[in-house]
Amino acid sequence: MTPLNILLVLSAGLFFAGLFGVAARRTILMQLISLEIMLSGPALGFVAVGAYHGSVEGTGMFLMVLGLAAAEVALGLAIYLHMRRATGGDSDLAHRLRG
Amino acid sequence: MSWGFAIWAATLALAAAVLSVTRASAVHALLLLLASLLALGAAFFAMSANFAGVIQLLIYAGAVVAVFVFVVMTVDASETAMAHERKLLRSAWRWPALFVGLSVIPILFGIGGGAMDAGAPAAADTRELGLLLFGDWGVATELVALMLIAGMIGVRHLGRSLGPRLRERGRE
Known part of the structure; x- marks a missing residue:
């Protein structure tokens, strides 16, 4: 196991920790926090590979992931605040969509 | 480092x-x-x-x-x-x-x-990063900007429709 291998394993671990959170939690707010953790796993992978090859593409991809995470958090929290009165923040109760 | x-x-x-x-x-x-x-x-x-x-x-x-x-x-x-x-x-x-x-x-x-031999981590030059983002990856950067604008408009829309109803609830 070289350092890059270990870092990639850790980034996969971060991703799967977040995936477990999204699947196991029923509170929408906790699922959003888990989504953040899911997105930070690939970010670590991109930066590690970029540093390994000495290229800036890794950091560039990290910035793309960051933009995605920022948009996702803003929209997700707005939708959560909207749905909270109808469902109490429980995603199991939000199985029926209405415009 | x-x-x-x-x-x-x-x-x-x-x-x-x-x-x-x-x-x-x-x-x-x-x-x-x-x-x-x-x-x-x-x-x-x-x-x-x-x-x-x-x-x-x-x-x-x-x-x-x-x-x-x-x-x-x-x-x-x-x-x-x-x-x-x-x-x-x-x-x-x-x-x-x-x-x-x-x-x-x-x-x-x-x-x-897989075995990957590692030297010391190499520093990424910030100037190079800017040239990459606004040169070769210009379209991708524009797309991220568009996505952020779409998010902003969506949040504005969701937040606006919440306002009047909250005020009604306050009056009750």
Whole structure:
């Protein structure tokens, strides 16, 4: 196991920790926090590979992931605040969509 | 800097993330998420990706967590709500854990198997990064900007329709 291998394993671990959170939690707010953790796993992978090859593409991809995470958090929290009165923040109760 | 410190910081980030997704209280989960993001920033600095580290601290650990803090203020943190949350988590963790365990094994073997020899982590030049983002990757940068604008318009729309109803409720 070289350092890059270990870092990639850790980034996969971060991703799967977040995936477990999204699947196991029923509170929408906790699922959003888990989504953040899911997105930070690939970010670590991109930066590690970029540093390994000495290229800036890794950091560039990290910035793309960051933009995605920022948009996702803003929209997700707005939708959560909207749905909270109808469902109490429980995603199991939000199985029926209405415009 | 060194790979060793990067691995140590990323391990801390993983530990904080695992703790974060298993907490009953949203405030504890948020603080552990903040710890995880800060540790990731330290890992980026250790890998000489200074620009990524600064952005991680400013945007992720700063702005994103601040937005979460505003929403966490609205969450019911009473003892009965915590007990309900713990009960939900205790009844629902087995199948997701099995699924994650089964899917993580092949990935660990796939990533951990190949031998990659490592020199010291190389520093990424910020000037080069700017040339990449606004030169070769110009379209991708524009797309990210468009996505952020779409998010902003969506949040504005959702927030606006919430206002009058809240005022009505205040009058009742």
